[in-house]
Amino acid sequence: ETAVFQTPNYHVTQVGNEVSFNCKQTLGHDTMYWYKQDSKKLLKIMFSYNNKQLIVNETVPRRFSPQSSDKAHLNLRIKSVEPEDSAVYLCASSSLRGNQDTQYFGPGTRLLVL
Amino acid sequence: GDSVTQTEGLVTLTEGLPVMLNCTYQSTYSPFLFWYVQHLNEAPKLLLKSFTDNKRPEHQGFHATLHKSSSSFHLQKSSAQLSDSALYYCARNSGGSNAKLTFGKGTKLSVKS
Numbered sequence: 001e002t003a004v005f006q007t008p009n010y011h012v013t014q015v016g017n018e019v020s021f022n023c024k025q026t027l028g029h030d031t032m033y034w035y036k037q038d039s040k041k042l043l044k045i046m047f048s049y050n051n052k053q054l055i056v057n058e059t060v061p062r063r064f065s066p067q068s069s070d071k072a073h074l075n076l077r078i079k080s081v082e083p084e085d086s087a088v089y090l091c092a093s094s095s096l097r098g099n100q101d102t103q104y105f106g107p108g109t110r111l112l113v114l
Numbered sequence: 115g116d117s118v119t120q121t122e123g124l125v126t127l128t129e130g131l132p133v134m135l136n137c138t139y140q141s142t143y144s145p146f147l148f149w150y151v152q153h154l155n156e157a158p159k160l161l162l163k164s165f166t167d168n169k170r171p172e173h174q175g176f177h178a179t180l181h182k183s184s185s186s187f188h189l190q191k192s193s194a195q196l197s198d199s200a201l202y203y204c205a206r207n208s209g210g211s212n213a214k215l216t217f218g219k220g221t222k223l224s225v226k227s
Contacts, residue, residue, distance in 0.1 A: 004157070041201060043158070043217040056214050090157065102148075103215060105157040 003027045004106035006091050012112045013081055021076045021109045023091030030095060031055075032074035033103065034066060037088040049074055078111075086113045118206050120218035127225050133176075133191040135221045137204030140185065145206040147180055147187040148215070152201040161189075161202070194225045 004025045033048040047066040048056035063079040091106040152158040162171040164180040204218040
């Protein structure tokens with residue numbers, strides 16, 4: 001049963017455009033994440049938020065910016081996309097009670113930059 | 115540094131044969147280890163995770179044992195099924211307050227009849 005929702009499923013755009021992806025979780029978790037899964041299926045953390053506060057910010061280009069309105073929502077904006085941004089962007093959530101907590105993933109947003 | 119290594123990119127098996135997917139880690143302390151599975155066009159989901167009390171986690175016939183002496187958390191199953199075909203990620207928690215997961219490169223398991 002899906003509890004982490006992402007929109008859109010798929011987005012095609014051109015270099016230089018701005019895109020925005022949405023993520024919502026209905027699990028009552030207080031921590032949310034954005035991961036990037038590239039064409040080789042490598043999965044890397046980009047950002048994580050705990051109760052609307054940024055707690056992890058990996059080395060990603062400045063054109064990427066996360067936005068959180070409340071602990072159930074975490075959006076991702078890319079200001080001026082580049083070809084290497086083509087990937088699947090996965091949102092996840094967990095309860096930050098300890099290092100054992102499971103992260104639940106959404107279905108992903110597939111971005112194709114032409 | 116802290117990292118996770120999965121040596122096999124692709125494992126191809128015949129249905130009914132045993133499965134073993136390798137995972138080793140580097141860590142300066144005792145981490146928590148996880149296996150996530152991602153079926154085609156689906157989200158990754160947790161398959162199993164290590165326990166603090168050295169119990170062996172099991173799920174859907176899969177199991178893994180955390181061996182601190184060899185820094186390993188290999189995934190095993192006695193008999194592969196066609197439905198096990200998927201991408202398997204080993205991951206570790208970075209510890210501290212940020213609960214960041216570091217993933218291995220993933221192993222694609224292809225089970226054939």
